[in-house]
Amino acid sequence: MDLNTIETVLRPRGRADLPDWRVGDACLAGGTWLFSEPQPGTRRLVDLTSLGWPPHTIAAEGLTLAATCTIAQLDRLELPSDWIAAPLVGPCCRALLGSFKIWNVATVGGNLCMGLPAGPMTALAAALDATCTIWAPDGSERHLPVMNFVLGPQRNALRPAEILRSLFMPTAALARRTVFRRISLSPNGRSGALLIGTLDPAGTFALTVTAATRRPVRLAFITLPDRDALARELNHAIPAELYYDDVHGRPDWRRHMTLHLAQEIRDALADEASA
Numbered sequence: 319m320d321l322n323t324i325e326t327v328l329r330p331r332g333r334a335d336l337p338d339w340r341v342g343d344a345c346l347a348g349g350t351w352l353f354s355e356p357q358p359g360t361r362r363l364v365d366l367t368s369l370g371w372p373p374h375t376i377a378a379e380g381l382t383l384a385a386t387c388t389i390a391q392l393d394r395l396e397l398p399s400d401w402i403a404a405p406l407v408g409p410c411c412r413a414l415l416g417s418f419k420i421w422n423v424a425t426v427g428g429n430l431c432m433g434l435p436a437g438p439m440t441a442l443a444a445a446l447d448a449t450c451t452i453w454a455p456d457g458s459e460r461h462l463p464v465m466n467f468v469l470g471p472q473r474n475a476l477r478p479a480e481i482l483r484s485l486f487m488p489t490a491a492l493a494r495r496t497v498f499r500r501i502s503l504s505p506n507g508r509s510g511a512l513l514i515g516t517l518d519p520a521g522t523f524a525l526t527v528t529a530a531t532r533r534p535v536r537l538a539f540i541t542l543p544d545r546d547a548l549a550r551e552l553n554h555a556i557p558a559e560l561y562y563d564d565v566h567g568r569p570d571w572r573r574h575m576t577l578h579l580a581q582e583i584r585d586a587l588a589d590e591a592s593a
């Protein structure tokens with residue numbers, strides 16, 4: 319939709335061009351959410367895509383994704399064959415159910431900044447131990463684990479005038495075995511529960527729960543737990559009020575599916591480990 323309160327769109331070419339922040343400013347990434355509803359308080363847009371950040375960088379230490387990397391660019395990315403977590407990327411991209419138009423502009427950073435429970439980039443980043451790099455207006459930067467960045471629906475840890483610059487996923491996380499499970503109320507519906515299990519070579523198991531809960535939840539176990547222990551820990555880690563309630567699923571259904579999908583993930587990793 320047209321945003322008729324916008325007076326200026328700024329297109330900085332580098333960090334030095336970023337404007338002094340004013341009340342009424344907003345970062346513009348893909349604009350898929352920004353232009354989807356009225357933004358009565360917004361006067362200026364700062365278009366981050368004009369900064370020209372390389373969308374992704376593969377290095378021995380891990381994978382860096384610019385906040386402006388689009389879902390389509392991430393989906394097309396070929397990762398090294400020894401990063402056995404790579405098959406997780408495609409299903410996470412496809413969990414954002416938009417047309418090719420949305421896919422070609424919606425960004426990884428925009429998805430994280432929105433903090434929506436069904437944010438599949440949040441799920442991917444949380445499961446792969448991502449760290450966020452944040453640009454502060456004084457020219458410094460700070461780093462935050464993604465679990466501390468996404469705080470709840472439309473809530474993140476950015477302070478006024480801060481910009482999410484990138485995400486870094488370490489090689490150790492990319493070398494884990496992974497199992498992905500997702501469910502929605504209808505075949506093309508938004509995720510009602512999206513869970514990712516990872517198992518590292520030392521046998522450490524981690525379970526990331528998103529979409530079902532208001533914010534991501536991550537459980538870590540020194541070894542693969544048995545089914546009772548997993549259910550116990552999930553019930554302990556996710557109180558009833560943390561389950562999300564919207565048109566995409568009731569909290570009791572989301573809780574039921576979380577427990578069910580978590581057991582499926584556990585069983586799949588146990589089967590692989592014993593094969």
Ligand SMILES: Cc1cc2nc3c(=O)[nH]c(=O)nc-3n(C[C@H](O)[C@H](O)[C@H](O)COP(=O)(O)OP(=O)(O)OC[C@H]3O[C@@H](n4cnc5c(N)ncnc54)[C@H](O)[C@@H]3O)c2cc1C
Nearest residue numbers: 345347348349350351352385425427428429431436437482
């Ligand atoms: C058809 C359709 C389907 C969708 N499906 C899903 C879905 O399944 N799951 C889901 O989570 N969302 C979904 N969305 C919502 C939204 O489009 C996505 O979350 C998308 O990833 C947002 O990215 P964007 O780049 O378009 O962000 P924008 O719309 O440009 O920005 C979103 C917000 O984040 C801020 N922002 C963006 N980037 C930065 C940055 N680097 N630093 C600081 N602030 C920043 C903006 O100021 C704005 O407040 C959907 C939207 C549509 C239209």
